[in-house]
Amino acid sequence: MTLSFQRLFFAVASIFALFAIMILAKTILIPLSIALLSSFILLPVVKKLEKWGVNKSLSVTFSILGVFIIIGGILLLFSTQFIKLSSEFSDFKEEILTAFTDLTLYINEHVPFLPDLEKEDLIEKIKTWASESSGTLLSKSISGTSAFFAGFIISIIFTFLFLIYRKGLTNAFASFAKVENRPRVVKMLKSVQQVGQKYIIGMVILINLVGLINSVGLWIIGLDNPFFFGFLGATFSILPYIGTTIGTIIPAVFALVSYDTIWVAVGVIILFWAVQLVTDNFLTPKIVGSSLDVNALASILSIIVGASVWGAAGMILFLPFAAMLKVVCEEFDELKPIALLIGTKNYVDDNGKKKNVGKFKKAWSWVKGKFGKEK
Numbered sequence: 001m002t003l004s005f006q007r008l009f010f011a012v013a014s015i016f017a018l019f020a021i022m023i024l025a026k027t028i029l030i031p032l033s034i035a036l037l038s039s040f041i042l043l044p045v046v047k048k049l050e051k052w053g054v055n056k057s058l059s060v061t062f063s064i065l066g067v068f069i070i071i072g073g074i075l076l077l078f079s080t081q082f083i084k085l086s087s088e089f090s091d092f093k094e095e096i097l098t099a100f101t102d103l104t105l106y107i108n109e110h111v112p113f114l115p116d117l118e119k120e121d122l123i124e125k126i127k128t129w130a131s132e133s134s135g136t137l138l139s140k141s142i143s144g145t146s147a148f149f150a151g152f153i154i155s156i157i158f159t160f161l162f163l164i165y166r167k168g169l170t171n172a173f174a175s176f177a178k179v180e181n182r183p184r185v186v187k188m189l190k191s192v193q194q195v196g197q198k199y200i201i202g203m204v205i206l207i208n209l210v211g212l213i214n215s216v217g218l219w220i221i222g223l224d225n226p227f228f229f230g231f232l233g234a235t236f237s238i239l240p241y242i243g244t245t246i247g248t249i250i251p252a253v254f255a256l257v258s259y260d261t262i263w264v265a266v267g268v269i270i271l272f273w274a275v276q277l278v279t280d281n282f283l284t285p286k287i288v289g290s291s292l293d294v295n296a297l298a299s300i301l302s303i304i305v306g307a308s309v310w311g312a313a314g315m316i317l318f319l320p321f322a323a324m325l326k327v328v329c330e331e332f333d334e335l336k337p338i339a340l341l342i343g344t345k346n347y348v349d350d351n352g353k354k355k356n357v358g359k360f361k362k363a364w365s366w367v368k369g370k371f372g373k374e375k
Helices: 005-024 024-053 058-091 093-110 119-164 166-174 179-221 226-236 242-258 265-291 296-310 310-330 333-342 359-371
Strands: none
Touching: 005 024, 005 296, 024 119, 024 179, 024 242, 024 296, 024 310, 024 359, 058 226, 058 296, 119 166, 166 179, 179 226, 179 265, 179 310, 179 359, 242 265, 265 310, 296 310
């Protein structure tokens, strides 16, 4: 058995072309992907309203408005607290600057090959850099905010259209298959929708639960605004790996500059670390993992690839998309080894018994069969 380099070349070229398209068209594909997941979670609500006699357009409109009001209320609450903290932060600027300067000088004194620095010169340089970079930072913030709201509006429009034309889109996808296989395609699309829906619901439950645990812990520690920092950290945890770090740094820095003792900041760090440990090992597998059925290797790869292709949005979106890809691959015999690589379960044989076959061995057999040819 030898590999067919022609088939292998076309497969690799197709993968590279797919990623190139995803990178070049990310401006439209990211809102489209967000809208797809949003339509998955709103579909049961729309169907419920239609069952009560509300027409399709109004059902979709009311569903989107409901979500918009909820998200708007959350953003308003967070922004109010953020403005309040920003005003308090201005009182701590000198303390933060002094702490940063002392840390820099300490490192400078204990690392021999660094040039000598004076405290007053260092403070002056930091102030000069801050004043020069503030204009650039402001322009980038305005540009980023404008892009965010533009993408948000586009996502709402796509969500509305997906829900309005859902039957037509389903029939169009089913038409690609033979007549006898169309019910199977429709069933597959419903399974994909259910995976996306369960993932979003699981994430919402997880964020609220982790936010509540964080808030109670911060309240016990004695940090001001515990519910704000608790739910802010839980929201940042949507971003795998880096989100938890960001969510921990913000309250830890606030505790460091707000209190005379360092132990409050240490308590905040220990609390978030402990909550993250419990979340990763117990809560996430039970609440979110059961709906995805994606192994750790596929999860990490999807997050890394997503970050490389679409940045932070890709880190969030590619994990549920990997689970959806697994559902699609399970419906085709030629693609089942890919589903085996992504999933956590073995396939069963014709007698209903589980096959104890290594995932990579099974996948490699498929690659040789797909791209190989007999001597």
